[in-house]
Amino acid sequence: DTAGKTITCRAAIAWAEKSRLSIEEVQVEPPKPGEVRIRMLSSGICGSDDHVLKGELSVKFPLIPGHEGAGIVESVGDGVCSVKQGDKVLTLIIPQCRECDACLHSQGNFCDKQDVLPCSGVMLDGTCRFSCRGQKIYHSFRTSTFTEYTVVPEIAVVKIDDDAPMDKVCLISCGVPTGYGAAVNSAKVTPGSTCVVFGLGGVGSAVVMGCKASGASRIIGVDINEQKFPRARALGVTDCLNPNKLKKPVQEVVMEMTGVGADFAFEAIGKVETMVAAWNSCNNSYGVCLIVGLAPVDAQLCLEAAKILSGKTLKGVCLGDYKTRDCIPQIVTDYLQDKINIDPLVTHQLPFNQLHKALELYHAGKTIRCVLLF
Numbered sequence: 001d002t003a004g005k006t007i008t009c010r011a012a013i014a015w016a017e018k019s020r021l022s023i024e025e026v027q028v029e030p031p032k033p034g035e036v037r038i039r040m041l042s043s044g045i046c047g048s049d050d051h052v053l054k055g056e057l058s059v060k061f062p063l064i065p066g067h068e069g070a071g072i073v074e075s076v077g078d079g080v081c082s083v084k085q086g087d088k089v090l091t092l093i094i095p096q097c098r099e100c101d102a103c104l105h106s107q108g109n110f111c112d113k114q115d116v117l118p119c120s121g122v123m124l125d126g127t128c129r130f131s132c133r134g135q136k137i138y139h140s141f142r143t144s145t146f147t148e149y150t151v152v153p154e155i156a157v158v159k160i161d162d163d164a165p166m167d168k169v170c171l172i173s174c175g176v177p178t179g180y181g182a183a184v185n186s187a188k189v190t191p192g193s194t195c196v197v198f199g200l201g202g203v204g205s206a207v208v209m210g211c212k213a214s215g216a217s218r219i220i221g222v223d224i225n226e227q228k229f230p231r232a233r234a235l236g237v238t239d240c241l242n243p244n245k246l247k248k249p250v251q252e253v254v255m256e257m258t259g260v261g262a263d264f265a266f267e268a269i270g271k272v273e274t275m276v277a278a279w280n281s282c283n284n285s286y287g288v289c290l291i292v293g294l295a296p297v298d299a300q301l302c303l304e305a306a307k308i309l310s311g312k313t314l315k316g317v318c319l320g321d322y323k324t325r326d327c328i329p330q331i332v333t334d335y336l337q338d339k340i341n342i343d344p345l346v347t348h349q350l351p352f353n354q355l356h357k358a359l360e361l362y363h364a365g366k367t368i369r370c371v372l373l374f
């Protein structure tokens with residue numbers, strides 16, 4: 001029994017920005033009151049992890065990256081009552097404290113206790129649970145999942161169904177609710193509508209699934225990597241555009257293709273230029289543009305101010321506007337009941353010790369999601 005004891009295990013550490021991750025032996029302290037220690041079973045590699053490693057977010061190094069995790073509760077700290085030892089759980093990049101303004105508001109989900117914007121890298125009490133060769137290692141996004149064991153606050157973990165397949169459901173911790181939820185829950189895509197999705201990675205593909213499930217009749221997919229097109233078509237994209245191969249700006253092409261602009265546009269890349277292109281691809285009167293991607297921290301979004309008067313909507317959305325602990329377990333149940341199929345998003349699975357190969361596949365643009373298995 002490891003409860004109450006420090007666990008020594010393997011974890012991937014980013015010692016500095018842009019440095020190669022290194023798999024090290026780390027010490028993981030027991031959970032303090034209100035915290036949960038999890039034995040990881042799987043973790044996706046998400047675009048936001050890549051932003052962290054490139055230094056595009058104001059994170060502190062050294063840290064253990066990863067946030068899209070599924071695992072089993074190893075032990076809990078005092079006062080924890082929503083999960084217990086042996087429960088299958090997902091980690092939550094956006095926690096739900098149920099006490100802050102956003103949690104108490106019917107429409108809010110961006111909990112005050114999140115650690116993305118900005119990133120402190122520490123637990124809620126200001127300390128870390130990880131160390132390596134005597135040096136403290138920071139957490140990322142309240143989660144840190146590229147490790148055999150992690151410690152997270154109770155508010156950033158949720159129990160899921162006992163029969164959930166743990167080699168896949170990690171995607172339901174972030175990519176699926178972020179993309180699918182943006183379409184079905186946040187935008188509420190309407191039957192027969194035209195959608196345009198910028199970025200056909202893991203998150204953009206989940207957006208496409210949500211548009212399709214909502215009955216969109218035309219889904220235009222935009223990506224500079226044409227390797228993404230066949231899988232996107234299989235998920236429901238009807239027209240693929242590569243902005244680098246077009247003679248005109250992509251928003252002009254979308255305007256011509258649709259005549260009136262898209263009903264719904266989604267940005268799932270995290271770049272200012274594509275946010276502007278998504279905005280300008282929408283119908284001027286009733287178009288809705290959702291920003292799903294996270295731009296670099298100091299970037300500014302510049303739009304023609306007069307154009308907003310005609311009635312179109314610009315909306316940011318994080319984790320599909322879902323209150324995470326309340327809503328994410330239901331997505332797992334929906335998957336188990338064949339109401340949503342996440343299998344096409346899992347294009348690769350590799351053991352944790354092949355992390356570098358997984359990152360290479362990600363950077364080569366070959367994956368939708370590569371799941372690391374522990």
Ligand code: COD
Nearest residue numbers: 047048199201202203223224225268269270293294318319
């Ligand atoms: N034009 C078109 N496509 C592009 C361009 C471009 N200029 N640049 C890159 N792309 C394509 C890539 O080829 C790739 O296919 C895709 O965009 C990006 O996909 P991935 O697989 O690298 O990344 P995802 O899908 O895992 O994540 C993308 C996000 C932007 C959603 C992610 O990085 C992000 O910002 N996440 C934050 C959103 C969020 O809600 N996080 C939770 C807490 S805030």
Ligand code: ZN
Nearest residue numbers: 046048174175
């Ligand atoms: Zn993510």
